[in-house]
Amino acid sequence: MARKIKLLFLCTGNACRSQMAEGLGRHFLGRKVDVYSAGIEKHGLNPNAVKVMDDIGIDISQHYSKTVDELDVEFDFVITVCGHAHETCPVFSGNAQVIHHGFDDPPKLAANALSEDEALVHYSRVRDEIKAYLLNLSIGLE
DSSP, X not given: OOOOEEEEXXXXXXXXXXXXXXXXXXXXXXXXXXXXXXXSSOOOOOHHHHHHHXXXXXXXXXXXXXXXXXXXXXXXXXXXXXXXXXXXXXXXXXXXXXXXXXXXXXXXXXXXXXXXXXXXXXXXXXHHHHHHHHHTOOSSOO
């Protein structure tokens, strides 16, 4: 059996976008890819990210916020999902290829929402954009 690709989703706080990407990646790519997420900092797991992932049957409630320094993994690919993580991306050992694909920040988009339902619309949209990106990802998965 071929070695699985090791893929990291990197965000600023490992609270929302990278966590959703990890859950989606494990769900859709898990047979061929070992999927991880981390942040430049720890901001804690965003409960609204957990809710919108649960809406599509993916449980990330046991995920936790961690920094990239806590992962002792030699990655093949690192995908930065926000501008700050891309700008401050650490240097990775080995031959990790860094790819940037930014997604809107759901907490920022939802900051002025008048209800939880209105706020969750932003989280769901970004979740769906991450899913579409993953399903079209070409990193040697053919």
